[in-house]
Amino acid sequence: MNESGVRLKKKSSPYGVKVPERKLTAQRPIERAPLPERAIISLHQNIGAASQALVRRGDRVLTGQKIGDSDKLISAPIHATISGEIAGTTMVINPATARPVEALVVASDGADEWVQLEPVENPEALSPKEILDRIREAGLVGLGGAAFPSHIKLAPPGDARIDTIILNGCECEPYATSDHRVMLECGEKVLSGLNIIRKLLSPETTYIAIEDNKEDAIEHMEDLIVAMGFKEDIKIVPLESKYPMGAERILTKLLLGREVPIAGLPLNVGVVVHNVSTTKAIHEAVVEGKPLVERVITVTGAVNSPKNLLVRFGTPLGSLIEYCGGIVGKANKVILGGPMMGFAQFDLGFPTMKGTNSVVVKEDTIVTEQCCIRCGRCIEICPMHLMPTLLAKYAKAGRYDQCKAAYVDNCFECGVCAYVCPAKIPIVQYIEMAKRELAKRAAKK
Amino acid sequence: MDGGAQEMNELIVIFLSMALINNFILVRYLGLCPFLGVSKELGPAVSMGIAVTFVMIIASLATWLINHYILIPFDIQYMYIIVFILVIASLVQVIELFIKKTNIALYSAFGIYLPLITTNCAVLGVTIINMMGSYTLLESLVAALGGGLGFTLVLAIMAGIREKLELADTPRAMKGAPIALITATLLGLAFFGFVGIV
Amino acid sequence: MPAKDVFGRAFPVILLTAVVAICVSLLTYVGSITLPRIEALEVQKIQGMLSGMFPDMSRYTFEDEIYAIYSDEVRIGYAFVAVGKGYGGAINILVGLEDEATIKGITVISHTETPGLGSRITEDLFTGQFVRLSVDDAALRRDGGQIDAITGATISSRAVADAVRITAMEKVKVLEDSEEGG
């Protein structure tokens, strides 16, 4: 099996947890979800600045037409995801910031008429600047979860030298299968996109990290690498399936032995990590000239028929769930994203956004937090080697300075601490509380 | 040789007894004011402890000399109280003034604890204990060192505990001095374990 | 510098000196009244304990840290202070000897044992065991002697018994030496 020399030895980590898998949709091919009648397109779907609307109520827009943009550095334009008329504006609450943000409502005309795309015949001929421009104009953000504008990530500041690219196909969230399906069904595009960023950054090594519960994806990618002639330039690293393997800080440590500095980025240690869906979208943006208007979303959990859906952004959650046969039984929780890091949402009119990689429906009950019994489980598994229980205690007592001194900013909110806590303490919520409070204070200064 | 070992043994006994078994705070009830006042954070608690230890040693030295070369020859040992307190107060004030004037870093690290020590039972207590026990000079100094280190140890332990208790869901009525005193109860019980090791 | 100024600056020191002088004089006076009484009390205390142990005592002498007890010029015994290392600290015991080999009785002068436990060494039930006991037998039963330890306070009991026996042997030796010498 190892003939190609492409596949490296499996790696595993002592931290993190094995979360029982519920990959219900691993074998379900990607389906196209029906277009929404009204798309609610939030003007803030990325980390960084929100966009300003470029269209007005009553304007007719085409699919892929830019309808929002910002002149701030860290931002990404927003495109119409269906064709139709701008029916007005509304507000939605951005789950990441809990603040209301403006959104444009597009009433579909049912035609899905696209703007004129500008594919390039020979992508090899594009200059790095042209590539980055095409990526920005396509509104690309990281699809791995954080939604960080890709053109920024791919244009590291002058002195930073990137020697390694890691393609992140871990998909460690226990329900999600969208990346898995993307690798299986659009592997060529993924690799082509990867190749484009390799051209941009010219790294010495390129890894593809995939958890060992996706053996078919590993094999498929292995074959494709050989077939597409990348030889041993690109290596696949199988990883033990453990949450949160897919976090980029864990990957740099595990694959390269490099720790990303506190408050730093992977590029500080010469690494860029991209998600497989992102490189697929990069291929589409650069080669096909297609803006980011859709992505694969796993709709799973307590729905009648879980599916992997290719969804236009702005589609309300309710219609996706309905398409999957509706909620089963007494399920009362709808999670945007995976169950480990996702946001619970109670409003089914809420639209999907660029960062949404899955929608999980499940039954849950109200739990009451108990006092920490100092069992130390959270400390033992924290992948960032923090003291979660102390962070939560400090935050609860309003001692945000102590949180800071205990490196609260280093926490990437993976949630495994709260996952293992016998006292059911919402540790991550407390940590986030402290982070927000600290940020608020820093902003005041 | 044997006499030396015997003497050494005696010193160890005095040291352990002063530090652990008859701990100034937990058993003798000396120095409770700083124990309650300056045990909220570890840093100040340790500084306070070191300052007390230092003053205890100096005071033991001074009072031993005065006792043996003035009080006993003149047969006026009964006036020890007035003499000891005067000497201690002056010494502390001199040291404090000196540090304050010359080294502000040292002063804010531990000089600020000095004035508090003048009116601290533990310092006068150690000199009286030395006198009543008819200790030799060396024994007095060891007793002072032991007493001071025991004091520091308890203060540090207490500070650790109180820092932790700050985050605890202690009943409103018990917060502060009451819970500190109950902690002292349990700490005293724990220290019973050392009884008899000398 | 004008004289008044000098006085002004020196006034604090002069006042302090004066206060010290006055205070010390006062103390000297109080001392002269109380000290004799205090000494008398000490003597009385020892005397009380000794006569408690030797009811026939008419006078005693104190030499080499040993009390010699006389009844009408006849020496009826000795007494001395033994120090034991108890559970909580030193135990001071007044030991009376009838003759060189027999204990007349013991009284615990002071101790710091645990109340209700070690402190029971002061009770007659315990000290009574020493009356008319041969010096050699002043040891706990489990150490081969005749004394029953107080339950739960072996350490204190052993401290008393051992202190009594060992000190008695030492003192007897001193007595014999001085008698030989004298």
Place this chain on the structure above:
Amino acid sequence: MTPVKKFLISPSPHLWKGPSVSKIMYLVVLALMFPSGAAVYFFGYRALSVLGVSVGAALLTEYVCRRMRGHTFVMDGSALVTGILFGLILPPTIPLWTVAVGAIFAIAIVKEAFGGLGHNIFNPALGARAFMSVSFSLPMTTWVEPTGFGVDAVTSATPLSGLSGWQQFDPAAYQAMFLGNTAGSLGETSALAILIGGGLLLGLRVMNWRIPVIYVGVVSLLALAFGQDPLFHILAGGLMLGAFFMATDYVTSPLTNRGKMISGVFLGALTMLIRHFGGMPEGVCYSILCMNAITPLIDRYTKERPYGLVERARSAG
């Protein structure tokens, strides 16, 4: 689509694993059934009544304290563990009213006064034991030979009180000590029962192996260093019970693995210090209490080194 009455929002993660607090406590209770069973087997109705009073008083006190603070009383099992353990470290002949006093002290003063489960500094059962040995010293040092439900008990010494006499290897006596057929506190005599219970908890990963293993290891090493039989020190007295069930109490032991190892070493050293030089034959209770006291200090200096800390220094420099 099934209509949903009310959706639920909550912070991430939306999954939990592992036992809840009360499940952990009931597992400990389960494990404690072995030493308790041994206690009843060897000491008969005395063991039953002591354990009964201790558990009853502990639960009742917990209930009263919680209600006094206006909290709801949750039967989380921690007071049950405290009650059982407290009963297990008492001598069989202890008067029952003193047992109740001790259990009230354990819960009301050592636990609830500090804020209840998770906030106490000292181990409630051991704090109460220390309180008892000071307050009721005589009954607390009166031991009897195990007689089961049968004959009247005969007072006796525990193996440890005659420490010096036990230096030779006596297989029969060792076997008795291993099984639990000696005088001593109710639950501490049977090393076998403790091993079964403790092994269960280790196997279920309810408790961390570091403290008991290192504690017992250091005691053995020091016993060897003092020229005594390590096996005797392990089997006699409360070491096994203390090391497995009391030194491992989450609330009062250090948080990190490093801290737990340090704690194990200190515990071993303190126990042997007290056993070898001290005035009391037994040092486990006091050693654990002393360690409880310095646990906050250990915690302070054994925090984990956060991921990415060193690198920052490098990149900044």
Place this chain on the structure above:
Amino acid sequence: MGKFAQEFAKGLIITNPVLVLLLGLCPALAVSTSIDNALGMTLAVLIVLLGSNIIIAAMRNFVPSITRIPIFIVIIATLVTVVNLLFHAYLPDLHETLGIYLPLVVVNCIVLGRAEAFASKNPVVRSIADALGMTVGFMLALLMISLIRQMLGTGEMSVFGVHFFSLPVLSSRPVAIFILPPGGFLVIGLLLGLFKWTGVLKR
């Protein structure tokens, strides 16, 4: 006279030295094992505090500030020595049980505190009231603590050799912790907690 009463009453509760200001805890705990000791200590404190307050109030107008504290200390130390000698001569038993805590009255925060905070600024009569109030406050606290400690720790209720009553179970099996050092901490800790709980104490 109204002012006098006011100054006096203040020390009882509002500024009770032991229970509110937490000053002079050392002697309060050390001598509260029995009511006898508590009363003996109160007597010593009364003499010293009254004496020092009177003398210092009388001298207050011409004591220069630089040597103020040393002079106060000398005066207090003298008074303490006098009390020490008198107790030794006339109350030898009490002197023995009070031990080193009698000489330590000299550093008792209450005494110096009152001298500095009150007597050095107020006329003699008010200083007397203050001293009396503080002493009674001290006594109240001590009596409260020692009553509990003696009753539970010995099971007996007797004062100066006069036996009042014995408690049923406790007299045969007293809870010895209460006369041992940890018991003192326990009693005062619980008392303070109780006062705070019932709202007698604010802080």
Place this chain on the structure above:
Amino acid sequence: MTHIGALVGIGLGCGLLIYLVFVKVPQKVKGLEKTEELNAILPGVNCGACGYPGCFAYAQALSQEPGLVTKAPCSMTLNDPERLEQLEKALGITLDASELGKKAVIHCSGNSEIICDYSGAMTCKGAAQLLSGYKKCPYACLGLGDCVNVCPQGAVSIDPQKNVAIVDQEKCTGCGLCVAGCPRNLIELAPAGTKIARLCNYQPLRDIPGREKCDFGCIRCRKCIKACEYEAIVWNKEKAIPEIVQEKCRLCHKCIEACEHGRLIALTKSTEQDLIPA
């Protein structure tokens, strides 16, 4: 008599030693003037009851944070009017809090409907960060009492019926801790004796689907503004909500009458004396 000499000698020796160090050792350290000034006011008995290692350390801390006067009080100073006055002067603060003249008022009536279940940290900050909370109005008081927990006076409590924080105007000292404690920015310090408050803080100019303001909020009819004869109510454009200028308010209660929906409220019973003549 000689011993008197000896003792006086000791006394003199001690005095001289202090004197020598005091006068002869040069002062090297500067910048302690403020501390020295405060130190002179404090009793100087170094009892440590304030939690600082002696009066000097307390003075040093005070010079940096005057608020410690009440947070870590020195009972000897606070019980001594003379010292207290000096201290106030030196620190430039006035201590008598009841005269401070600021009281907390809460801009929410609290009745907003709960639209989903919530499970998580029982703190307002925590709940607010999940989709802006579980109440219909995303600006409503969450009633989990972060403000209750920070108030040192115990002046805030949660009204169990309306599920809203309420301030006991008698107990509040106007320290403002609750203002910073509320993640919804619902609390404002208003001049003491504030009689009129707006019990709504709903802000956005456009509604959020599913998150409309509650039935108890301000409906922006602006009738109160028109009703007020003293221009004491103005329109806050940014928040799109009326704002009460407490200084101008004369308690005529016309606005309350004008607000058909009872969304303005009198905080205290108005009596004849309360009304300042026009």
